[in-house]
Amino acid sequence: xxxxxxxxxxRLSVAKAYKMYVGGAFIRSESGRxxxxxxxxxGSADAEVxxxxxxxxxxxRDAVLAAKAAQHGWSSRSAFNRGQILYRLAEVLESRHxxxxxxxxxxxxxxxxxQIEVATAVDRAVWYAGIADxxxxxxxxxxPVSGPHFGFTLPEPTGLVAIVAPESPTLLGLVSTILPxxxxxxxxxxxxxxSDPRTAVIFCECLATSDLPGGVVNVLxxxxxxxxxxxxxxxxxxxxxxxxxxAALRTQVERDGAGSVKRVKTHGAExxxxxxxxxxxxxxxxxxxxxEMKTVWHPAGx
Amino acid sequence: MATQRKSIKRTDAAxxxxxxxxxxxxxESLWQYAPSPESTDHxxxxxxxxxxxxxKWVAPKSxxxxxxxxxxxxxxxxxxxxxxxxDIDAAVRAARSAYEKIWSKxxxxxxxxxxxxxxxxxxxxxxxxxxxxxxxxxxxIKESRDFDVPTASAxxxxxxxxxxxxxxxxxxxxxxxxxxxxxxxxxxFPLLMAAWKIAxxxxxxxxxxxxxxxTTPLTALLLAKIFEEIELPPGVVNIVTGARATGAALVAHxxxxxxxxxxxxxxxxxxxAEVAGTGKRLTLELGGKAANIVFADAPLDQAVDGIVNGxxxxxxxxxxxGSRLLVEESVHDIVVRKLRDRVATMRVGDPLDxxxxxxxxxxxxxxxKIRALVAAGESEGAERWSxxxxxxKKGYFFPPTFFTNVAQSSRIAREEIFGPVLSVLTFRTPDxxxxxxxxxxxxxxxxxxxxxxxxxxxxAQRLQAGVIWANTFNKFDPSSPFGGYxxxxxxxxxxxxxxxAYVEVG
Numbered sequence: 001x002x003x004x005x006x007x008x009x010x011r012l013s014v015a016k017a018y019k020m021y022v023g024g025a026f027i028r029s030e031s032g033r034x035x036x037x038x039x040x041x042x043g044s045a046d047a048e049v050x051x052x053x054x055x056x057x058x059x060x061r062d063a064v065l066a067a068k069a070a071q072h073g074w075s076s077r078s079a080f081n082r083g084q085i086l087y088r089l090a091e092v093l094e095s096r097h098x099x100x101x102x103x104x105x106x107x108x109x110x111x112x113x114x115q116i117e118v119a120t121a122v123d124r125a126v127w128y129a130g131i132a133d134x135x136x137x138x139x140x141x142x143x144p145v146s147g148p149h150f151g152f153t154l155p156e157p158t159g160l161v162a163i164v165a166p167e168s169p170t171l172l173g174l175v176s177t178i179l180p181x182x183x184x185x186x187x188x189x190x191x192x193x194x195s196d197p198r199t200a201v202i203f204c205e206c207l208a209t210s211d212l213p214g215g216v217v218n219v220l221x222x223x224x225x226x227x228x229x230x231x232x233x234x235x236x237x238x239x240x241x242x243x244x245x246x247a248a249l250r251t252q253v254e255r256d257g258a259g260s261v262k263r264v265k266t267h268g269a270e271x272x273x274x275x276x277x278x279x280x281x282x283x284x285x286x287x288x289x290x291x292e293m294k295t296v297w298h299p300a301g302x
Numbered sequence: 303m304a305t306q307r308k309s310i311k312r313t314d315a316a317x318x319x320x321x322x323x324x325x326x327x328x329x330e331s332l333w334q335y336a337p338s339p340e341s342t343d344h345x346x347x348x349x350x351x352x353x354x355x356x357x358k359w360v361a362p363k364s365x366x367x368x369x370x371x372x373x374x375x376x377x378x379x380x381x382x383x384x385x386x387x388x389d390i391d392a393a394v395r396a397a398r399s400a401y402e403k404i405w406s407k408x409x410x411x412x413x414x415x416x417x418x419x420x421x422x423x424x425x426x427x428x429x430x431x432x433x434x435x436x437x438x439x440x441x442x443i444k445e446s447r448d449f450d451v452p453t454a455s456a457x458x459x460x461x462x463x464x465x466x467x468x469x470x471x472x473x474x475x476x477x478x479x480x481x482x483x484x485x486x487x488x489x490x491f492p493l494l495m496a497a498w499k500i501a502x503x504x505x506x507x508x509x510x511x512x513x514x515x516x517t518t519p520l521t522a523l524l525l526a527k528i529f530e531e532i533e534l535p536p537g538v539v540n541i542v543t544g545a546r547a548t549g550a551a552l553v554a555h556x557x558x559x560x561x562x563x564x565x566x567x568x569x570x571x572x573x574x575a576e577v578a579g580t581g582k583r584l585t586l587e588l589g590g591k592a593a594n595i596v597f598a599d600a601p602l603d604q605a606v607d608g609i610v611n612g613x614x615x616x617x618x619x620x621x622x623x624g625s626r627l628l629v630e631e632s633v634h635d636i637v638v639r640k641l642r643d644r645v646a647t648m649r650v651g652d653p654l655d656x657x658x659x660x661x662x663x664x665x666x667x668x669x670x671k672i673r674a675l676v677a678a679g680e681s682e683g684a685e686r687w688s689x690x691x692x693x694x695k696k697g698y699f700f701p702p703t704f705f706t707n708v709a710q711s712s713r714i715a716r717e718e719i720f721g722p723v724l725s726v727l728t729f730r731t732p733d734x735x736x737x738x739x740x741x742x743x744x745x746x747x748x749x750x751x752x753x754x755x756x757x758x759x760x761x762a763q764r765l766q767a768g769v770i771w772a773n774t775f776n777k778f779d780p781s782s783p784f785g786g787y788x789x790x791x792x793x794x795x796x797x798x799x800x801x802x803a804y805v806e807v808g
Contacts, residue, residue, distance in 0.1 A: 251579030
């Protein structure tokens, strides 16, 4: 379309630079590296071939700093407030429905599959928004201990979770992995699907306009094989959620995560496919993956 | 100005400390106790114990046995089979067969009744189990009798009741048992750790291969006798004694669905790396270096009791021990003084004596480790105080000890000593206390001592630890989830939350 426009001497469209999203800012890789993604651009101002930052290990470490800086503020927001922000995200996703569909189609989805994926993603965001202030009621407990003590157990976020997002479903994959992590107060670093991360960048634009504080979700573009193991070894990262059909990569991050006793969850092709399912693709279990249970005791007596 | 005020406060505290009467709690002179040994007459140990596999006592394929000694006397008390990979394989096969043919098919209410039977039998044999626990591991009889054994029984009682209520436990979500659970337990609470592991596994419909610790295998074997006597179906629980290689074979066995490990962080990391890519479920309960934080507004006498319980319980062989005492600077001197007076009265000696407060260190190896870390503390410039109590001539003993003037960077403030050794540090503000408390790779437990409720909650929300004891310490209950943050491991034991370790929930 861009070429056609030029030929006809009409207005030249303004193409978007696709960048990573770290600490609330859209940035290029510190390494200056890039890779190219091409695809059909129906309805889009983009060029046929776009340059995508090829995120480096240093970018990953910088993202850790950004996420760590955001951790305390995000986890100490009220659950109600986190729910409101996720609901706002659902609103923004809905408002960009057409753009998201276009982006999914250009990455290879059929029009009808893309329509379903975007609709499901929006509904899933609403679902997670609503669970923010119910998680505690569902997993906490009063513990009827023997003896003169009052004891209870409450959920807390694990901390910083690194996510390797599935290639496909792209948008639904991001929504299904990021939202259950952040709804309880975790922050995250996400490696976007490598083959066409443009939808992930549009998703980041939605995050950036949803009142989500910068640094809560940080999205890197690049190679999962390069960034995944580096994140798995990073001692400041508490959890890993890796969605890839690549069994060797799953094994590697599980092994690399052991060095700092990370909570490592890996998911193969079957689990990735299940994300499309309205029921199997969401749930309390997704939230529980990155919760820690804290038990508190106090004597009860005079 | 602030500094000046602090220094005045500190002087006041020192004055108060100085004005308290010296009760002369400096040795044995005032506090002689006649020996009060628990009778061991009715406890008959076999000379040799075989492996418990498929409901039968079988000799190890290697024909190898190792001695288990009483750490208080250094005498051999029994010989125990050393299981190897072939024995582990036999045990896993037995567990698999029992899982497929019996345990997973049994009505949950029937499973529950077997577990209730185990709980009852432990109560009936409580004294025998307590005596053997103290003989094999060195812990004071008053602890094995009043804590380890009753709590072990309570864990079976508690989990028995869950067996037929799992559909209530997960909000109606679908769940299924995992299969064969391989469980590796430590030597500090041998019977209790066996109960923590076996009870939830069985309640959730799994079968078990348990590897007890090398230095404390006996109570697990007595537990196997209980399984026989209550007619637990063969193969539902298999006990394979041995050392590290035995545990490694269990972790590596391809037909094990779940590994549960309690022990050191080093070994836990190796296990986590080993199971990578296998799809085995894993829970780890690892080391700790808990901060026990005493604010100036705390009831100090109660706090001192809590400090003592926090670090000297079970010779300090406790992963959640309050091994880093953080004291608000203004009360440092008085707390240290009270602590010294209190600890000097503690009786160290025969674990089977009912008056003993601190028993034997579990093994020569552990005693050497404690000595090495204490030497490191001294060479790094901390001030050591050890109780002047007399120690028995034979056996592995270490006097209750604490260090003051400990730097955060010191090994004794960072590494888990797993012995009766406390490191005392100070702080001035709650923020500083929090910063120091969280400045560790561990996150198992923490203690808070203050009279201000709001301060307790403020601290409890910010301490990165799985168990927070406020104005108490080292309390455990089967209904109360226990487990770590960070490098202290993952997964919980106890409570409804602990069930998740043994089921797959949809």
